[in-house]
Amino acid sequence: MLTSQRRAMIVERLNRDGEIIAKTLATELDLSEDTIRRDLRDMAAEGLLKRVHGGALPLSPPLPDFAARQSLSTDEKAALGARAAAMIEPGQVIFLDGGTTTAALARALPRSFAFTVVTHSPTIACELERHPSADVVLVGGRLYKHSMVAMGAQALETIRGLKADLYFMGVTAAHPSHGLTTGDMEEAATKRSVAENAAATFVLLTREKLGLASPWKIMPLAAASGLIVPAGLSSDVLAPYRDMGVEVIEA
Amino acid sequence: MLTSQRRAMIVERLNRDGEIIAKTLATELDLSEDTIRRDLRDMAAEGLLKRVHGGALPLSPPLPDFAARQSLSTDEKAALGARAAAMIEPGQVIFLDGGTTTAALARALPRSFAFTVVTHSPTIACELERHPSADVVLVGGRLYKHSMVAMGAQALETIRGLKADLYFMGVTAAHPSHGLTTGDMEEAATKRSVAENAAATFVLLTREKLGLASPWKIMPLAAASGLIVPAGLSSDVLAPYRDMGVEVIEA
DNA sequence: CATGAAATTACACGAATATGCATGAAGTAT
DNA sequence: ATACTTCATGCATATTCGTGTAATTTCATG
Numbered sequence: 122m123l124t125s126q127r128r129a130m131i132v133e134r135l136n137r138d139g140e141i142i143a144k145t146l147a148t149e150l151d152l153s154e155d156t157i158r159r160d161l162r163d164m165a166a167e168g169l170l171k172r173v174h175g176g177a178l179p180l181s182p183p184l185p186d187f188a189a190r191q192s193l194s195t196d197e198k199a200a201l202g203a204r205a206a207a208m209i210e211p212g213q214v215i216f217l218d219g220g221t222t223t224a225a226l227a228r229a230l231p232r233s234f235a236f237t238v239v240t241h242s243p244t245i246a247c248e249l250e251r252h253p254s255a256d257v258v259l260v261g262g263r264l265y266k267h268s269m270v271a272m273g274a275q276a277l278e279t280i281r282g283l284k285a286d287l288y289f290m291g292v293t294a295a296h297p298s299h300g301l302t303t304g305d306m307e308e309a310a311t312k313r314s315v316a317e318n319a320a321a322t323f324v325l326l327t328r329e330k331l332g333l334a335s336p337w338k339i340m341p342l343a344a345a346s347g348l349i350v351p352a353g354l355s356s357d358v359l360a361p362y363r364d365m366g367v368e369v370i371e372a
Numbered sequence: 373m374l375t376s377q378r379r380a381m382i383v384e385r386l387n388r389d390g391e392i393i394a395k396t397l398a399t400e401l402d403l404s405e406d407t408i409r410r411d412l413r414d415m416a417a418e419g420l421l422k423r424v425h426g427g428a429l430p431l432s433p434p435l436p437d438f439a440a441r442q443s444l445s446t447d448e449k450a451a452l453g454a455r456a457a458a459m460i461e462p463g464q465v466i467f468l469d470g471g472t473t474t475a476a477l478a479r480a481l482p483r484s485f486a487f488t489v490v491t492h493s494p495t496i497a498c499e500l501e502r503h504p505s506a507d508v509v510l511v512g513g514r515l516y517k518h519s520m521v522a523m524g525a526q527a528l529e530t531i532r533g534l535k536a537d538l539y540f541m542g543v544t545a546a547h548p549s550h551g552l553t554t555g556d557m558e559e560a561a562t563k564r565s566v567a568e569n570a571a572a573t574f575v576l577l578t579r580e581k582l583g584l585a586s587p588w589k590i591m592p593l594a595a596a597s598g599l600i601v602p603a604g605l606s607s608d609v610l611a612p613y614r615d616m617g618v619e620v621i622e623a
Numbered sequence: 624c625a626t627g628a629a630a631t632t633a634c635a636c637g638a639a640t641a642t643g644c645a646t647g648a649a650g651t652a653t
Numbered sequence: 654a655t656a657c658t659t660c661a662t663g664c665a666t667a668t669t670c671g672t673g674t675a676a677t678t679t680c681a682t683g
Contacts, residue, residue, distance in 0.1 A: 124630090124631070139504075140374060140377060142374065143669080143670095144668085144669085152632080152633090153632070153633050153634075154669080154670095155632075155633065155634080155670095155671095156631080156632060156633080158669085158670070158671085159631090159632090162670095162671090173374055173375070173376040173377075174374070174375055174376065174639095174640065174641075174668095174669065174670080175374045175375065175376075175640095175641090175668085175669070176374055178374070178376060178377065241510075241512075243494030243495070243497035243498050243510060244494070244498055246494035246515055246520075247494050247495055247498055247520070249515075249517075250517055250520055251517075252517075256514070257514075257515035257517070258512070258513070258514050258515060258522075259492075259494060259510065259511075259512045259513060259514075259515050259522040260510075260512045261492075261509070261510045261511045261512025261513070261522070261526075261527075261530055262509070262510060262512070263507070263508075263509055263510075264497055264500075264508035264509065264510050266500075266501055266502075266503075266508070269497075269498070269501055271509075271510040271512070275512075275530065276512075279512055279526065375640085375641070394659080394660095395658090395659085403642080403643090404642070404643050404644080405659085405660095406642070406643065406644080406660095406661095407641080407642060407643080409659085409660070409661085410641085410642085413660095413661090425649095425650065425651075425658090425659065425660080426651090426658085426659070
């Protein structure tokens with residue numbers, strides 16, 4: 122295994138497990154603890170993780186500004202959710218990603234007719250406990266706690282076995298040339314697979330995500346059926362997306 | 373669990389519960405009280421909490437619903453959960469049913485070592501979001517909202533493909549001659565299948581469930597490894613179960 | 624192909640950190 | 654006032670860390 126592969130693996134594990142224990146990883150990879158420690162030290166210097174006694178932890182989780190962001194963009198997310206919910210037609214099968222934006226969508230889902238919601242997020246599933254007419258299907262797999270969605274081989278297999286009418290995707294960033302991206306490799310693969318098995322894919326994007334790029338590429342913008350963005354953005358910001366032929370829906 | 377993780381956990385608990393009791397935390401994490409005390413002393417010096425005799429308090433006033441949580445935690449179900457959690461050993465694979473009793477168990481799961489929790493309940497999965505050392509696997513399937521668990525063909529297939537060390541089952545009723553029963557046919561079949569794929573099955577039973585029977589039979593009492601019941605029940609009530617050779621564990 | 628530079632890794636060793644236990648002091652409860 | 658709990662300190666042990674060093678591999682260049 123190459124050094125860079127090992128380091129990529131460390132990042133991935135941090136996302137998956139929320140911790141790295143130097144001793145454990147050394148044993149597992151059959152390397153000396155020194156090597157792992159060196160990795161951790163260098164990566165901490167690069168700002169990829171937080172070094173602690175015994176191993177490493179992810180950089181301060183977005184908890185501090187999470188609450189603030191939550192309250193700040195709540196209205197924005199509710200508007201996106203409502204707009205997305207308006208697209209749903211009776212009897213359709215909808216796939217919902219995990220995340221706060223899609224949670225807002227879950228709360229806005231139509232109650233006057235029946236449809237099916239497929240999700241790999243237990244949080245979304247719990248949101249729908251009291252929904253009167255939504256049939257809920259839970260996609261199983263290994264639960265990734267940082268994003269609270271089930272992913273992995275089992276999940277992919279289930280996803281390949283279904284055909285959704287609409288997929289509402291949440292992403293970390295959207296960039297005109299880099300396309301749709303997210304911070305986790307497994308998540309990128311999962312979203313891609315869902316998009317392949319959905320007749321239409323709409324991406325929910327809050328203001329601050331436009332024009333940014335994260336490390337893992339999901340798919341180019343053109344592969345999406347449309348972007349749902351908050352109303353009131355300047356046409357300058359939206360022009361690059363419209364120019365690529367992607368439908369931009371303002372909520 | 374790393375030291376810094378433990379300290380982060382202390383902060384989190386202070387926010388959640390409004391208090392830290394040194395002795396309790398030491399027992400729960402399987403550490404000496406000295407270690408916890410040292411943590412509290414250092415963290416007090418860093419201005420993260422207020423040290424008091426017996427434990428610590430947050431600097432800001434505790435959450436308003438603290439009293440409510442407190443009364444909940446002295447519940448019968450919490451006792452059952454704690455007793456069940458004490459059976460778990462490092463590295464084991466535990467299957468958790470949905471339901472309020474097993475939710476109490478989820479909150480009492482050991483935090484000092486790693487193990488895997490398999491569940492078909494999104495509610496349980498959400499409970500475990502912040503658990504430091506539990507690996508969570510979500511079993512997918514059609515979500516039955518009345519009991520909030522995923523069941524059906526997909527779930528059964530996944531269950532057949534796994535082998536759990538311990539299964540903690542929640543039931544609607546337990547009767548000496550009718551055995552373990554529940555109100556839903558699909559649920560009975562699912563529980564039976566999990567029990568078949570677990571090395572040991574323990575049933576969590578609150579007081580009011582003993583001696584009753586529901587329409588759908590899961591399995592005879594003798595098929596269970598043991599029943600976990602609240603302490604203080606009369607031996608008359610428990611005798612029939614003990615007579616059948618079922619281990620009855622009082623919590 | 625040869626060779627030296629750079630990178631990677633394992634090992635050694637003293638320092639720093641973490642933890643548990645023992646003991647006497649301080650605090651709390653009955 | 655007495656009994657019990659909790660605390661602080663010192664000490665012993667174990668783990669982890671950082672630095673230095675040497676061996677090995679990889680790479681670039683002639």
